[in-house]
Amino acid sequence: MVARSGWNRRSVRVPRSSSLYRAQSSLNMEELWRVEAPKGKVLVVDDAPDTLEIIGKLLQYEGYEVITASTGEEGVEKARAENPEVVLLDINLPGINGTETLRQIRMFHPLACVVMLTAFATVDNAIQALKEGATDFIKKPFENDHLIHIVHQCMEKHRTLKEKERLEEEVRRLSITDDLTGLYNHRHFFSTLESELARLRRQRTSLSLIMFDVDNFKKYNDTRGHLEGDRVLRKIGEVVRQSIRSNVDSGFRYGGDEFAILLIGATLEQSMTIAERIRSSIEELGLSDITVSVGLAEYHLFLTLEEFVKCADDAMYLAKHSGGNRIQKNLLPAGVPIEGNS
Numbered sequence: 300m301v302a303r304s305g306w307n308r309r310s311v312r313v314p315r316s317s318s319l320y321r322a323q324s325s326l327n328m329e330e331l332w333r334v335e336a337p338k339g340k341v342l343v344v345d346d347a348p349d350t351l352e353i354i355g356k357l358l359q360y361e362g363y364e365v366i367t368a369s370t371g372e373e374g375v376e377k378a379r380a381e382n383p384e385v386v387l388l389d390i391n392l393p394g395i396n397g398t399e400t401l402r403q404i405r406m407f408h409p410l411a412c413v414v415m416l417t418a419f420a421t422v423d424n425a426i427q428a429l430k431e432g433a434t435d436f437i438k439k440p441f442e443n444d445h446l447i448h449i450v451h452q453c454m455e456k457h458r459t460l461k462e463k464e465r466l467e468e469e470v471r472r473l474s475i476t477d478d479l480t481g482l483y484n485h486r487h488f489f490s491t492l493e494s495e496l497a498r499l500r501r502q503r504t505s506l507s508l509i510m511f512d513v514d515n516f517k518k519y520n521d522t523r524g525h526l527e528g529d530r531v532l533r534k535i536g537e538v539v540r541q542s543i544r545s546n547v548d549s550g551f552r553y554g555g556d557e558f559a560i561l562l563i564g565a566t567l568e569q570s571m572t573i574a575e576r577i578r579s580s581i582e583e584l585g586l587s588d589i590t591v592s593v594g595l596a597e598y599h600l601f602l603t604l605e606e607f608v609k610c611a612d613d614a615m616y617l618a619k620h621s622g623g624n625r626i627q628k629n630l631l632p633a634g635v636p637i638e639g640n641s
Contacts, residue, residue, distance in 0.1 A: 484551065
């Protein structure tokens with residue numbers, strides 16, 4: 300970025316033959332000096348060197364970081380690398396034209412505000428650019444104060460869109476998260492499992508399910524109080540998060556004191572290692588009489604979603620009624636043939 304002390308609006312010189320000369324000479328410098336533009340990154344794509352120079356210096360003086368490109372291909376490359384909030388894009392470019400450049404930028408940068416520039420604006424140009432996702436359209440030669448105003452508006456619009464995206468993501472996160480443990484909730488368990496089973500059937504990979512609940516938790520709640528019970532559940536949530544692979548496996552509070560874990564690409568024996576890590580870690584928390592009963596199941600292609608969950612749930616039930624604080628495997632629901640047998 301060019302330092303402000305090295306240039307001001309009065310020092311810009313454009314050849315009188317340039318189409319931008321009239322726009323520059325009509326600039327009200329004192330008014331523009333009072334404009335406090337927000338900081339941000341602007342990509343300018345134009346094949347005219349004088350246009351790149353004038354717009355670049357003007358926006359740098361306003362406090363923006365400016366990146367320039369002289370072809371559509373270079374513009375796409377720099378938009379991908381630099382992730383600018385605003386793109387000023389000439390329609391008539393060598394190589395791919397401005398409209399195609401816009402289309403390609405939109406594919407990976409949907410929130411960027413793209414303003415099309417041209418000396419030969421027509422209604423058809425404008426309509427086509429807007430259809431491809433342009434934010435605005437400016438005809439050359441343009442008044443510099445108008446350009447700055449448009450960039451300022453675009454920067455504000457981009458910030459609004461980013462904040463909206465952030466809030467929507469936060470709402471989505473809250474809708475799938477258990478607020479006590481920070482794990483995913485019961486509803487998200489089934490949507491995640493459905494997606495993973497569809498992927499597994501396509502790719503023929505492994506998937507294992509761990510289900511466990513806290514032994515004698517009702518008695519613990521009754522004697523220690525619900526606040527202490529909540530503390531136990533939070534601690535167990537921490538153990539689950541620390542025991543699984545981030546961004547691969549998923550941990551869920553299935554309901555009450557019951558938890559579930561989906562282990563992507565894991566066989567039954569591999570899931571046994573994770574289950575034992577969780578069981579022993581909870582036992583070693585030092586919480587009085589807090590242990591867990593764990594059930595395991597590995598998915599087979601003939602199982603329905605409900606049967607798969609029942610496999611793990613039945614195994615957990617067996618572990619609990621065998622004394623608790625143990626792990627039980629379950630491969631298949633009763634009466635279902637082994638895969639490949641008739």
